[in-house]
Amino acid sequence: MSRSAHPAGPRHADVLPEGHYSAPPADLNTLDKKVWAQTVGRDEHGELTVGGIPATRIAEEFGTPVYVLDETDFRARARAWRTAFGPDADVFYAGKAFLSRAVVRWLHEEGLNLDVCSGGELATALSAGMPAERIALHGNNKSVQEIRRAIEAGVGRIVLDSFQEIVRVAHIARDLGKRQKVQIRITVGVEAHTHEFIATAHEDQKFGIPLAGGQAAEAVRRALQLDGLELIGVHSHIGSQIFDMSGFEVAARRVVGLLKEIRDEHGVELPEIDLGGGLGIAYTSADDPREPHEIAKALNEIVTRECEAAALATPRISVEPGRAIVGPTAFTLYEVGTLKPLDGLRTYVSVDGGMSDNIRTALYDAEYSVALVSRTSDAEPMLSRVVGKHCESGDIVVKDAFLPADLAPGDLLAVPATGAYCRSMASNYNHVPRPPVVAVRDGEARVIVRRETEEDLLRLDVG
Ligand code: LLP
Numbered sequence: 001m002s003r004s005a006h007p008a009g010p011r012h013a014d015v016l017p018e019g020h021y022s023a024p025p026a027d028l029n030t031l032d033k034k035v036w037a038q039t040v041g042r043d044e045h046g047e048l049t050v051g052g053i054p055a056t057r058i059a060e061e062f063g064t065p066v067y068v069l070d071e072t073d074f075r076a077r078a079r080a081w082r083t084a085f086g087p088d089a090d091v092f093y094a095g096k097a098f099l100s101r102a103v104v105r106w107l108h109e110e111g112l113n114l115d116v117c118s119g120g121e122l123a124t125a126l127s128a129g130m131p132a133e134r135i136a137l138h139g140n141n142k143s144v145q146e147i148r149r150a151i152e153a154g155v156g157r158i159v160l161d162s163f164q165e166i167v168r169v170a171h172i173a174r175d176l177g178k179r180q181k182v183q184i185r186i187t188v189g190v191e192a193h194t195h196e197f198i199a200t201a202h203e204d205q206k207f208g209i210p211l212a213g214g215q216a217a218e219a220v221r222r223a224l225q226l227d228g229l230e231l232i233g234v235h236s237h238i239g240s241q242i243f244d245m246s247g248f249e250v251a252a253r254r255v256v257g258l259l260k261e262i263r264d265e266h267g268v269e270l271p272e273i274d275l276g277g278g279l280g281i282a283y284t285s286a287d288d289p290r291e292p293h294e295i296a297k298a299l300n301e302i303v304t305r306e307c308e309a310a311a312l313a314t315p316r317i318s319v320e321p322g323r324a325i326v327g328p329t330a331f332t333l334y335e336v337g338t339l340k341p342l343d344g345l346r347t348y349v350s351v352d353g354g355m356s357d358n359i360r361t362a363l364y365d366a367e368y369s370v371a372l373v374s375r376t377s378d379a380e381p382m383l384s385r386v387v388g389k390h391c392e393s394g395d396i397v398v399k400d401a402f403l404p405a406d407l408a409p410g411d412l413l414a415v416p417a418t419g420a421y422c423r424s425m426a427s428n429y430n431h432v433p434r435p436p437v438v439a440v441r442d443g444e445a446r447v448i449v450r451r452e453t454e455e456d457l458l459r460l461d462v463g
Contacts, residue, residue: 237276354388
């Protein structure tokens with residue numbers, strides 16, 4: 001066994017302070033397939049490789065911190081969703097999880113559609129050649145300019161989120177001499193078992209129009225009267241990072257219930273329903289995510305059954321996975337800068353990024369895993385907290401992790417499952433430039449989003 005470089009650091013399970021962790025894993029060098037991108041492994045030198053490229057080479061060539069995205073894995077996951085739902089359904093990738101022009105092209109090639117929720121995401125999608133009819137525009141407060149641009153471009157659907165928006169979109173469409181396909185987003189009153197900030201179908205929150213009290217039915221009534229709108233369906237998104245299928249099933253049942261009400265009242269059968277995104281992924285070995293084919297099967301069965309019972313034709317289903325496609329495909333590569341062993345507590349391991357490249361730990365108390373990837377080590381497990389370089393004690397990347405006790409400055413750490421909501425939620429806090437995204441595939445690595453520079457930051461500062 002190697003000797004600890006930090007003898008004061010707590011290492012043994014029997015002296016562990018309170019925390020999320022369980023016992024240290026049997027072998028710190030093993031990379032659990034569940035949390036790492038598909039092509040990740042260790043080479044004969046013990047280094048992590050992805051797409052056939054060693055982590056150290058990526059760090060040398062592109063610097064750290066860096067998001068490393070496995071294109072092969074991304075395409076495989078996109079395809080798995082597409083195949084699972086088949087030709088009679090649509091898969092809209094949720095661009096908010098992570099969007100770049102390369103990603104748009106991959107999605108296009110793999111036959112997926114795209115959900116955008118801002119003018120910026122729409123511009124990215126259009127500039128990379130996503131056909132407008134395969135784009136859906138979301139958002140609870142779309143600006144008039146965003147709506148106008150989307151309609152002019154010819155987006156396939158706009159998901160209406162409020163009574164004001166029903167009228168606003170109808171007017172803009174009429175103004176442009178168009179009839180816009182729309183869905184109405186409803187809140188079905190389901191409590192999704194996830195963090196409060198990412199649950200979206202209970203009543204006391206900002207999204208959608210409640211089913212309760214007949215509000216959703218009233219929204220449908222109004223939309224059907226406006227000639228600028230073609231109401232094609234109803235939309236429900238219950239939250240994010242969800243493992244339990246029962247919330248989706250209740251949502252599907254309630255959405256179909258509304259379709260039946262609409263048919264009974266207006267004699268109209270809406271042809272589509274969208275059941276949103278939200279499927280959870282594995283951030284640590286303790287998580288057990290569902291596969292796309294299981295989700296497709298469960299949703300198809302429930303919708304078909306409920307429609308049969310209501311004597312409705314089965315509508316075309318669409319879903320909007322974001323995290324489940326891109327989340328597992330990337331990891332963030334950091335270099336260790338300093339180590340502080342705190343007696344009886346843990347060792348603080350500072351890396352060269354932090355809450356500006358991954359805000360999820362601070363914001364949602366999210367759990368992540370981490371591994372030493374520039375080498376293997378036989379040293380004892382050392383209870384660690386991986387922290388960033390920002391001026392806040394809440395700047396934590398991985399709250400509780402075991403790392404080898406011989407960890408030293410210059411070692412490379414990788415945090416897996418950072419493909420979703422990390423780069424897309426990155427900030428310039430403390431004027432730290434945002435890291436690049438490097439895509440790897442078949443032995444080749446290329447920058448798809450370049451590193452931000454201090455010049456980029458200064459360019460915006462025109463005072
Ligand atoms: N569709 C709609 C209408 C959404 O609002 C979202 C996510 C999705 C689809 C995609 O959900 P996913 O499959 O990625 O879970 N920043 C948070 C997540 C916020 C999700 C917002 N909406 C996080 O880091 O966990």
